[in-house]
Amino acid sequence: MAGNPEKKEHLYKILVxxxxxxxxxxxxxxxxxxxxxxxxxxxxxxxFALKVLNWDADTIVRLQLWDIAGQxxxxxxxxxxxxxxxxxxxxxxxxxxxxxxxxxxxKTDLDSKVQLADGSxxxxxxxxxxxxxxKEGLVNNSNQMDDFCKEKGFIGWFETSAKENINxxxxxxFLVQRILENDSNIKRDEEDQDRIxxxxxxxxxxxxxxxxxxx
Amino acid sequence: xxxxxxxxxxxxSLVDGYGFDRSKDPQAAAYDEFMADYLSILARRASRWSxxxxxxxxxAKSRKVKxxxxxxxxxxxxxxxxxxxxxxxxxxxxxxxxxKSLIEGQKDAMIVETIALDLHRTFPENIFFSTKDGLRxxxxxxxxxxxxxxxxxxxxxxxxxxxxxxLLIVKDEESAFWLMDCLINDLLPDFYSPGxxxxxxxxxxxxxxxxxxxxVLYQHVQEVGVQWxxxxxxxxxxxxxxxxxxxxxxxxxxxxxxxxxKVLLRVSAILILQNRERLLSCKNFPDMVAEIQQxxxxxxxxxxxxxxxxxxxxxxxxxSARIAxxxxxxxxxxx
Numbered sequence: 001m002a003g004n005p006e007k008k009e010h011l012y013k014i015l016v017x018x019x020x021x022x023x024x025x026x027x028x029x030x031x032x033x034x035x036x037x038x039x040x041x042x043x044x045x046x047x048f049a050l051k052v053l054n055w056d057a058d059t060i061v062r063l064q065l066w067d068i069a070g071q072x073x074x075x076x077x078x079x080x081x082x083x084x085x086x087x088x089x090x091x092x093x094x095x096x097x098x099x100x101x102x103x104x105x106x107k108t109d110l111d112s113k114v115q116l117a118d119g120s121x122x123x124x125x126x127x128x129x130x131x132x133x134x135k136e137g138l139v140n141n142s143n144q145m146d147d148f149c150k151e152k153g154f155i156g157w158f159e160t161s162a163k164e165n166i167n168x169x170x171x172x173x174f175l176v177q178r179i180l181e182n183d184s185n186i187k188r189d190e191e192d193q194d195r196i197x198x199x200x201x202x203x204x205x206x207x208x209x210x211x212x213x214x215x
Numbered sequence: 216x217x218x219x220x221x222x223x224x225x226x227x228s229l230v231d232g233y234g235f236d237r238s239k240d241p242q243a244a245a246y247d248e249f250m251a252d253y254l255s256i257l258a259r260r261a262s263r264w265s266x267x268x269x270x271x272x273x274x275a276k277s278r279k280v281k282x283x284x285x286x287x288x289x290x291x292x293x294x295x296x297x298x299x300x301x302x303x304x305x306x307x308x309x310x311x312x313x314x315k316s317l318i319e320g321q322k323d324a325m326i327v328e329t330i331a332l333d334l335h336r337t338f339p340e341n342i343f344f345s346t347k348d349g350l351r352x353x354x355x356x357x358x359x360x361x362x363x364x365x366x367x368x369x370x371x372x373x374x375x376x377x378x379x380x381x382l383l384i385v386k387d388e389e390s391a392f393w394l395m396d397c398l399i400n401d402l403l404p405d406f407y408s409p410g411x412x413x414x415x416x417x418x419x420x421x422x423x424x425x426x427x428x429x430x431v432l433y434q435h436v437q438e439v440g441v442q443w444x445x446x447x448x449x450x451x452x453x454x455x456x457x458x459x460x461x462x463x464x465x466x467x468x469x470x471x472x473x474x475x476x477k478v479l480l481r482v483s484a485i486l487i488l489q490n491r492e493r494l495l496s497c498k499n500f501p502d503m504v505a506e507i508q509q510x511x512x513x514x515x516x517x518x519x520x521x522x523x524x525x526x527x528x529x530x531x532x533x534x535s536a537r538i539a540x541x542x543x544x545x546x547x548x549x550x
Contacts (some may be wrong), residue, residue, distance in 0.1 A: 011501065021332040039339035041457060042332075044449025064501050071329070071372045076411040080444055142400045146266045191401070 009060045011085055013120075017106050018091035019099040020070035023129040026162035027091060028067050033174055036144045036163050046081055053176065061176055075109060082114040087179045088124040089171070094159070095130055098136035107152055118186050123155045124177045125171055129158035132166065135208055217426070228254065233344045233383050235459055244461065244515060249517050253462070256520055268292070274299045276473070281312050284473040285527060287466050288522070294385040301472040302401060312387045317360040326370050330358045336377040338457065344379060348523035353388050355380055360388075361395050368399065371407040373452030380456045380464065394472070402475045404542070406452060412546065415453050418443040419545035420538065424484045428530070432491045441503050447483055457516070463519035470523070476548040477538060481526045486510050489525065 017023045025040045025047070032049045047067040055061045068074065068081050090106050092099040103126065111121050126149055128139045138144055139159070149157050155178055158171040229238040237243045262282065274280060276298055288296050298304040302326075307314075333349045335344075343349040357378045362370040377398070382489075383390040399406075404413040422443035425432040454471065455464045457519040459482075487494070490510050497503035514520060 009478065020329065020337070038335075040336060041339060042336040042372055042375060044376075044452050044457075046445060048501075048508070050501055050505070062501070063506075069372060073371065073409045073411055076409075077415065077444060077448065080442055 007058050007060055009062065010180070010183065011062045011064065012086050012176070013064050013066065014179075015066045015068060015082060015085045015110070016086040016091060017068050017078075017088065017110065018070060018105075018127075019093070019096075019102045020072065022091045022093040022096075022099050023162050024070065024089075024091050025067055027089070027127065027129060027160065027168060028065050028161040030165060031168050032065070034165075036165070037178060043067055045069055045074070045077070051172075055158075055176070055180070058128075059180075060179070063172075064121065076215070078109060079113050082110060085122055086113055086116065086182070087175045088122050089127050090124060090176070091127045093127050093130050094135040094139050094175070095133050097173050100128075100137055100139065103150060107154070116182060116186065120182075121153060123182065124153070125175045126154045126157035127171060128157060128159045130149070130161060130163070132164045134162040228512060230342055231461070234339070235461060236340045236342060236343075236345075239340070242460065243514065245514055245517055249514070250462075253518075253520060257287070257289065260287050261291070264289050264292055276300065279382055281473055284469045285523060287523070288469045290384075290465075293465070293469070294390060297385070297394060297468070297472040298390060301391065301394060301397040303397045305398060307389060307393045312415070313364070314360055314392050317363050318356055320363065321502075322359060322363065323369075326362045327359060329370050330355060330362070330375075333358075333372060334525045337379045341379075344385065350379070350382050353382055353391075357382065357388050357391050358396065360392050363401070364392075364396065365399060365407075368405075368407045369409065370453070373449070373528075376453045376456040380461075382507050384465070397472075402471065402478060403454075412549065414448060414451055415444055415549055416542055416545045417476075418447045419549065420541045421447055421480060421483050422485075423541045423545065424480060425487055428484065428493060429488055432488070432494060433493055436503070439497060439503050441507070446487075446507055450483055451479055455482065460517050460519070463516060463522060466519040466523050477533065477535065478526070480534060480538065481530055482522070484487070485522065485526050485530055486516065488530075 016028060018024055021041075024061060025043055026036060028047075028049050029040070030036050034053045046073060047070065049064060049065045049067065051063040053061040053063065066085070068078065088110055090103055090110070090139070092103050094100075107124065110124065124141055128135075128145075138148065141179075145157055149155075156174055158167040160167045160171060162168060225371075230236050232247075237246065240246070260283075267279075267283065267548070268274075280300070284296070284300070298307075334355055337354060338344040344351060344354070354375065358370060358374060361374060361378070374395070378391060379393060381394055382388070385391050385394065404417060406414050406417070421431070422436075425436070455467050458464070459467070467478060467482055487510070489508070493506050493509075494503060497506050510516065
């Protein structure tokens with residue numbers, strides 16, 4: 001981290017949301033620890049994981065992944081969970097169509113509670129997880145899925161399997177690519193305005209000092 | 216249990232007395248070391264409890280029983296004492312048909328499905344829950360009964376870990392059910408309501424307690440931007456089950472069934488306060504979040520006897536009226 005002083009370091013907050021039991025925790029564990037287990041526990045509240053990417057020769061990307069409980073009532077906490085996120089995965093389970101039906105609800109919740117600094121929606125990738133198993137519903141038709149994503153404002157979708165390690169890295173790279181583009185666009189705008197310097201990335205993700213009240 | 220400590224690690228028992236597989240537990244060695252010392256404390260407590268019970272004393276609320284609970288209830292008496300002090304025994308006697316009729320009655324399909332999704336995700340490292348046999352069916356029954364007995368709350372994730380641990384200790388569904396009923400309806404704030412107001416409030420109360428006991432630390436946590444509701448959701452919702460080591464959780468529950476939810480705030484506060492130096496050294500959000508994840512795993516959390524002592528002695532006065540006022544203020548603020 002301290003090594004090359006010229007290296008740019010980014011810290012990004014990424015949300016992982018979706019219905020209960022769709023494999024959010026499994027995806028994160030696969031991505032961060034290159035490991036899959038049938039024995040994950042139900043996530044209560046929110047869990048955190050950190051993934052460090054050597055993005056290119058002079059860029060380090062640190063992703064803080066927020067693994068958020070899937071039961072609907074935790075939606076009462078999501079305002080504080082979502083705060084200052086710059087990317088999001090919405091996960092559904094291809095073997096249970098009801099989890100796909102809930103995708104729009106999650107997307108709406110996300111967009112209503114958080115935006116990027118310039119007011120645009122947080123880039124969001126749809127993950128059709130457990131694709132190593134028999135699929136149910138719309139996910140069988142990739143044209144329709146493309147249309148669905150375009151219509152609902154997803155930047156893309158991937159069939160994933162945390163178990164078989166399918167598309168986990170690729171989908172993350174796709175999202176991070178977009179986040180970096182957004183970041184440099186926003187930075188350019190800001191620099192045009194008042195020449196804010198790059199550098200202290202911590203300040204980006206740090207919450208504004210608020211007294212009390214959350215959620 | 217103690218003899219194998221000095222020998223090769225592979226000789227260590229892989230499954231503890233509650234059925235938790237510790238072969239992959241990074242804390243296993245520390246746990247064994249702690250247990251070697253703790254066994255003598257357990258033996259002393261067992262003899263003190265036997266003495267009290269053999270003298271014909273009825274287990275009812277008294278200063279002595281409260282003190283005894285705070286020092287830990289021996290495993291062989293846990294079920295009986297929890298049932299009596301919480302009021303669960305009374306409820307079961309008064310409503311002998313309730314559990315059976317809930318199990319046999321009409322079910323809400325959504326609730327049953329949601330519970331089914333959590334069965335294999337409850338203590339997967341415990342031999343009684345890691346396979347389809349064992350206690351999974353009992354877990355389903357208890358959770359379904361609780362959800363249908365409290366239709367305004369339904370099933371709330373987190374209850375699975377509480378029911379699971381209760382089953383491991385009391386070993387019968389109906390007792391576990393009534394203990395949960397006492398927790399949900401008598402001993403705890405309304406943690407499991409769909410709106411989650413009480414859970415959010417309790418975490419703000421924890422923040423207020425830190426502000427009261429250690430304003431410098433409070434200020435630092437604020438500046439780093441870690442909100443209290445990111446710290447304690449699982450602590451409070453699971454009553455520390457699947458959070459702290461099993462012996463520690465049981466010691467907390469020994470107090471919980473006697474004196475109610477205030478002990479949860481005490482434990483939460485002491486976990487934060489006893490790690491103040493580490494937390495103060497965290498300069499940014501990811502570091503502090505990682506440190507908080509570490510708090511529950513460090514040896515101080517494992518040594519339940521010392522932890523509980525600190526909870527009551529070191530934390531000092533903790534008046535109920537003040538806590539009640541904090542709850543009220545926090546609830547209003549969250550409004």
